[in-house]
Each structure stands twice: as structure tokens, then as C-alpha cells.
Amino acid sequence: HVEHSEMAGVEYLSPEGLRIDGRRPPELRKLESQLGKCQQADGSAYLQQGNTKVIATVYGPHDVSRRSESLHDKAFINCQYSMATFSTSERKSRTKGDRKSTEISLALKRTFEAAILTELYPMSKIDIFVQVLQSDGGNRSVCINAATMALIDAGV
Numbered sequence: 001h002v003e004h005s006e007m008a009g010v011e012y013l014s015p016e017g018l019r020i021d022g023r024r025p026p027e028l029r030k031l032e033s034q035l036g037k038c039q040q041a042d043g044s045a046y047l048q049q050g051n052t053k054v055i056a057t058v059y060g061p062h063d064v065s066r067r068s069e070s071l072h073d074k075a076f077i078n079c080q081y082s083m084a085t086f087s088t089s090e091r092k093s094r095t096k097g098d099r100k101s102t103e104i105s106l107a108l109k110r111t112f113e114a115a116i117l118t119e120l121y122p123m124s125k126i127d128i129f130v131q132v133l134q135s136d137g138g139n140r141s142v143c144i145n146a147a148t149m150a151l152i153d154a155g156v
Contacts, residue, residue: 013025021050021051021136029049029050029051029052029138030048030049030050031047031048031049032046032047032048033045033046033047033048033146033149034046035149035150035152035153036153037055038055038057041057041058041059041150041154042058042059042060042153042154042155043057043058043150043151043152043153043154043155043156044056044057044058044150044153045146045147045149045150045152045153046146047142047145047146047149049138049141049142049145050136050137050138051134051136052132052134052135052136052137052138052139052142053132053133053134054130054131054132054133054139054142054143054146055130055131055133055146056128056129056130056131056143056146056147056149056150057128057129057150058126058127058128058129058147058150058151058153058154058156059126059127059129060075060121060124060125060126060127060154060156061075061121061124061125061126061156062124062125062126062127063123063124063125064076064123064124064125065125069125070123071118071122071123072122072123073119073122074118074119074121074122075116075118075120075121075122075124075125075126076124076125076126077109077112077113077116077118077125077126077128078109078125078126078127078128079105079106079108079109079112079128079129079130079147080105080127080128080129080130081101081104081105081108081130081131081132081143082101082129082130082131082132083101083131083132083135083139084131084132084133084134086133087132087133087134087135088135104139104140104143107140108128108130108143108144108147111144112126112128112147112151115148116151116156121156126151126156128147128150128151130143130146130147
């Protein structure tokens with residue numbers, strides 16, 4: 001393999017000039033998506049970008065069960081990010097509150113608090129669950145896009 005350095009970092013190219021996944025340097029990852037993958041959820045979406053596969057589900061807006069989550073003038077947004085134990089070649093189990101999962105959950109929450117018109121849903125809660133089924137880079141952006149699609153499917 002030949003190393004090829006760019007501003008975004010180091011990329012590894014084969015002697016034929018291809019990336020590890022067979023793409024040429026300027027080629028984008030293949031996209032595949034489906035809405036309504038989980039019938040039990042109010043909204044759901046599956047998104048595959050390259051070899052990264054993510055499923056997102058949305059429940060709500062619904063009544064708040066805990067008083068601490070009740071906001072009188074807008075919806076409370078709850079986001080949970082997780083990675084399936086089989087999502088990477090490393091078989092380390094992630095605890096629910098590990099640093100990376102907490103960081104991405106918070107990034108998702110901040111993204112959707114800014115994007116959703118929460119004032120349309122006072123005293124309610126919107127739960128967004130995102131799980132990485134297979135990880136091959138770009139997890140955060142694929143998760144945001146999958147969650148956005150699930151919110152659209154839920155009509156939020």
C-alpha cells in the first residue's frame with residue numbers, strides 16, 4: 001500500500017490508486033436508506049454510508065413521565081447513541097455511559113434541540129435512539145442523518 005497524505009489526514013491507497021474500500025480518492029461513499037424500518041417506533045430510518053450502517057428510532061412527541069424532563073414552553077429532547085458490540089472488528093464491550101457514547105449522545109441532543117421547533121410541542125418529550133450496527137468511519141454524521149430521517153418519518 002502507498003501512503004497518500006491530504007489535509008484531512010492520512011489515506012492509504014493501493015498501487016492502483018484505490019482506497020481500501022475500492023473507491024478512487026474523489027469518490028463518495030455509496031448511500032442506501034430506508035424509512036419505517038421499526039413499526040413500533042413513531043419514526044425510524046436505516047442509513048448506510050459506505051460500510052457504516054446505522055438505525056435510528058424516534059418516539060414522540062409524547063407525554064413526559066418524569067417531572068424533571070417537563071419543560072412548560074417546549075419539548076424535552078432525549079438522545080441516546082450506542083454501538084452494537086459486533087459493529088467493529090474490536091470486540092470490546094462498551095458500557096452505556098462510556099465517554100465516546102456520552103459525547104455523541106450530547107452532540108445529537110444539541111443538534112436536534114437547534115433543528116426541531118420544540119416550542120410546537122410544549123410539556124412533551126421526543127426520544128431519539130441511534131445505534132451503529134457496523135462502523136467504518138463517519139459515525140457521527142451518519143447518525144445525525146439517520147436521526148433526521150427518523151424524525152421526518154415521525155412527522156416531527
